[in-house]
Amino acid sequence: MSITEVEFQAASAEAVPEQAIEGKSQWQLTWRRLRSDRMAIASVITILVIAMLALLAPAFASLTGHSAVQQYPNTGLSASGLPVPPGTAGFWLGTDELGRDLFVRILYGARISLFVGLSTTFMATVAGVAVGLISGYFGGRTDAVLARCIDAALAFPYVVLALALAARFGPSLPIVIGVITFFSWAGVSRIVRGQTLSLKEKEYIEAARSLGAGPWRIMFVHILPNLLGPVLVLATLLIPSAIVFEATLSYLGLGIQPPVPSWGNILNGAQSYYQVAWWYLVFPAAALLITTLAFNLLGDGVRDALDPRTERIFAGQAGGRKKKRRKAAAADEPAAAIAAGTAEG
Amino acid sequence: MSGPPPSAADASAGAMPADPDAGAEVLLQVDSVVKYFPIKSGGMMSRHIGDVKAVDGVSLTLRQGQTLGVVGETGCGKSTLARCIAGLVPITSGKVIFEGKDITNLSRRAMQPFRREIQMIFQDPYGSLNPRLRVGSIIGEPFTIHKTATGNERKRAVQDLMQRVGLNPEHYNRFPAEFSGGQRQRIGVARALALRPKLIICDEPVSALDVSIQAQILNLLADLQDDFGLTYLFIAHDLEVVRHVSNEVMVMYLGRAAEFGPKNDVYDRSHHPYTRALLSAAPAADPESAAARQRIVLTGEVPSPVNPPSGCRFHPRCPRAQDICGQEIPPLEAKAGDPHDHLTACHFPVPAGEELAGATRAEVRRAR
Numbered sequence: 001m002s003i004t005e006v007e008f009q010a011a012s013a014e015a016v017p018e019q020a021i022e023g024k025s026q027w028q029l030t031w032r033r034l035r036s037d038r039m040a041i042a043s044v045i046t047i048l049v050i051a052m053l054a055l056l057a058p059a060f061a062s063l064t065g066h067s068a069v070q071q072y073p074n075t076g077l078s079a080s081g082l083p084v085p086p087g088t089a090g091f092w093l094g095t096d097e098l099g100r101d102l103f104v105r106i107l108y109g110a111r112i113s114l115f116v117g118l119s120t121t122f123m124a125t126v127a128g129v130a131v132g133l134i135s136g137y138f139g140g141r142t143d144a145v146l147a148r149c150i151d152a153a154l155a156f157p158y159v160v161l162a163l164a165l166a167a168r169f170g171p172s173l174p175i176v177i178g179v180i181t182f183f184s185w186a187g188v189s190r191i192v193r194g195q196t197l198s199l200k201e202k203e204y205i206e207a208a209r210s211l212g213a214g215p216w217r218i219m220f221v222h223i224l225p226n227l228l229g230p231v232l233v234l235a236t237l238l239i240p241s242a243i244v245f246e247a248t249l250s251y252l253g254l255g256i257q258p259p260v261p262s263w264g265n266i267l268n269g270a271q272s273y274y275q276v277a278w279w280y281l282v283f284p285a286a287a288l289l290i291t292t293l294a295f296n297l298l299g300d301g302v303r304d305a306l307d308p309r310t311e312r313i314f315a316g317q318a319g320g321r322k323k324k325r326r327k328a329a330a331a332d333e334p335a336a337a338i339a340a341g342t343a344e345g
Numbered sequence: 346m347s348g349p350p351p352s353a354a355d356a357s358a359g360a361m362p363a364d365p366d367a368g369a370e371v372l373l374q375v376d377s378v379v380k381y382f383p384i385k386s387g388g389m390m391s392r393h394i395g396d397v398k399a400v401d402g403v404s405l406t407l408r409q410g411q412t413l414g415v416v417g418e419t420g421c422g423k424s425t426l427a428r429c430i431a432g433l434v435p436i437t438s439g440k441v442i443f444e445g446k447d448i449t450n451l452s453r454r455a456m457q458p459f460r461r462e463i464q465m466i467f468q469d470p471y472g473s474l475n476p477r478l479r480v481g482s483i484i485g486e487p488f489t490i491h492k493t494a495t496g497n498e499r500k501r502a503v504q505d506l507m508q509r510v511g512l513n514p515e516h517y518n519r520f521p522a523e524f525s526g527g528q529r530q531r532i533g534v535a536r537a538l539a540l541r542p543k544l545i546i547c548d549e550p551v552s553a554l555d556v557s558i559q560a561q562i563l564n565l566l567a568d569l570q571d572d573f574g575l576t577y578l579f580i581a582h583d584l585e586v587v588r589h590v591s592n593e594v595m596v597m598y599l600g601r602a603a604e605f606g607p608k609n610d611v612y613d614r615s616h617h618p619y620t621r622a623l624l625s626a627a628p629a630a631d632p633e634s635a636a637a638r639q640r641i642v643l644t645g646e647v648p649s650p651v652n653p654p655s656g657c658r659f660h661p662r663c664p665r666a667q668d669i670c671g672q673e674i675p676p677l678e679a680k681a682g683d684p685h686d687h688l689t690a691c692h693f694p695v696p697a698g699e700e701l702a703g704a705t706r707a708e709v710r711r712a713r
Contacts (some may be wrong), residue, residue: 025520026477203472207536210431211487212460214453225477 001074003320013039025231026306033305046294050287054110061108062277063329064090066101068108073099081276088266096269102279103262106287112173113291117243120180124242125235127181128188133219135189136196151188158245159252167177176255184238191234195227229306236299240292247288262315353671369408371445372576373430373544374568378439379403380422380429384651398650399425401600402439404677407544412570412577414608415592416584416623417668418647422600423580424468429549430578431465432456443544461491464537468549474521480507480532481517487539490679506535510565525556534565538573546578551586584627588612593686596620599658600650602677606687608706614687615696618682621701641701657692 034040053060061067075089076099081100086094093103135146162179169175199205200223208222249255250264258265266284274281366544371660381396398568400422407413428434431440432451441449448459467473474483483504487495494502510531521529530550537545547566551559563586569575581587587594594611596604596619604617615621622641629638643662648654654661660670669692677690682697693703 025479171520203469204468204475206433206485206532207465207467207473208475209433210460210465212453212457212490213486217490221478222475226475257435 030305037301043294043298057107061104069100070102076320093283108262109263113243116246117239120242121238124184128185132189132192136193150186150189158183162254180242199223233303240295372409373407374442375405376440381437411592414587414594415580416587417597421597427546463544464542466537466547470526474587484535510535544576548580576669597666604689610687614697616689618663619692
């Protein structure tokens, strides 16, 4: 792989200048700084609103009287058989070509997106941290094998794998989650491995060894807490990339299958109709954009809060940068963001 | 029995002879310890292409309640020696015997009971404390690892230790970042003390502190030694500090012992040209005496420990070197007229009272 090792400033270094009166942990200080970051707080609120909407999707379905998969050919389609625009006959955001309620479908799509985003990020982070820690700490042959596995996972063409799996097992939610996790853990591993390599040389690791601490204690008590900062940033940025990943797979027909709604497959349906029904394209795309933007901005805020010495790279124009970045290849996103952050620090 | 049985150390070449005068029990015996760090070529199929000969046959004996100071320049192997004794790095050859038991290269599990007896204080008070752990957890970690105290009992033990080393026990829940360098070093001392060890290896414990704080920490270490009957292996590059704390001193050069003996013998009646040079290089507080003092200026650099000189390691830089110095390793032995415990590894030791050719500071400056 030509991607250079992403090296973080060790999270320990930032502990020095803080002069708190009572014992404030690094996390408490981080939380304080995050709270004063308006952009991050706005992102958190946005994410909470989206999460509420997703959770309350069944309530909205019963409120509108429309199910997510039910077709309403009588009320949901115009006389000429085209989707009806927003606000027509109780369809708040209009309908699709089969007369289904777009609003309800987007809400149900949000459930899938958030579920996929959070679950894959969780699994990828746990797996990535475990592999990275073990690889970096034990070194030697263990590291040689695991590092090659990381390279292999990063080198794999994900569309090809998804196609192969979808062809063999049929496209499904578990396959989507599996594929996304498979392509996300390696990035986490790389960073954790690099961090572990530098952290294990610290004198406090030697001190722990001289006290008789075993390798697992050293890894989980002494190394892991010191690399949670970078991992947290990475995880926050993995969520939007996983959401985009899921949308991409579903758009290509390799993910969530209609009639079950997902932002990806709604957008796929929209491409034939957006000329006559703009809402069909705009609303699901906006949902995807707002969600990923909010997670990305939150990730940036978390990074800034963890490392206050780093200036915001594009202070004041973060929004514009994020939109551009969303369109960039989803898988490379967290690494790129962190690389940019490191270059500054 | 007609005589004392020969100890393991007596049997091997270059080992310390047993000291019949000292009544105290031998706590630690280090016998011809060698530590080579292999150098490997990079890449997947790495080859062994050489060794960093960090410690190359060092022996020493340390008695209960004593302090042995180890001095030498950066890179002379003194910290590696400490790590070998503490079992933090595997030893290439030689033996470490603690209270009569061979603890050389024990597995982690087998080493565990000895970890309670041998503790370390580290050089860097910033690097040696995990920044994410609260002080209570740092000092209490030995209790957790060795399962000797839990819960409130552990907290009380930790607070007692904090009190003992001069920290405010109410700061139990603070983080290391909230303490000064001297206070952090006290935390390190408390942690080393937690399991009531017999031997504490101090690896440059005051080098990173400023002078006023150094004195506080040194006094603390001295008090603790009196109270708990501790034995110290004290590593430092500051000659005055070593003289202040030690009973015996070992001077190391490039992985070997150059001179070993009671501190006054080594400081006032040294024979090894390197010891002389080292002592003459130490700054003196009195500017007049400093200006008048003869400084021995060594030529050249410390050779690389990857490819050290043959024979006496010091011979390329030694003003007294002759042919034999490059061919034969001088044994560490008592020279004529010396007490049996003052040992020098030199073919041509500088007689006591005689000055090694030197120059005053003014002369040195002129020569440059």
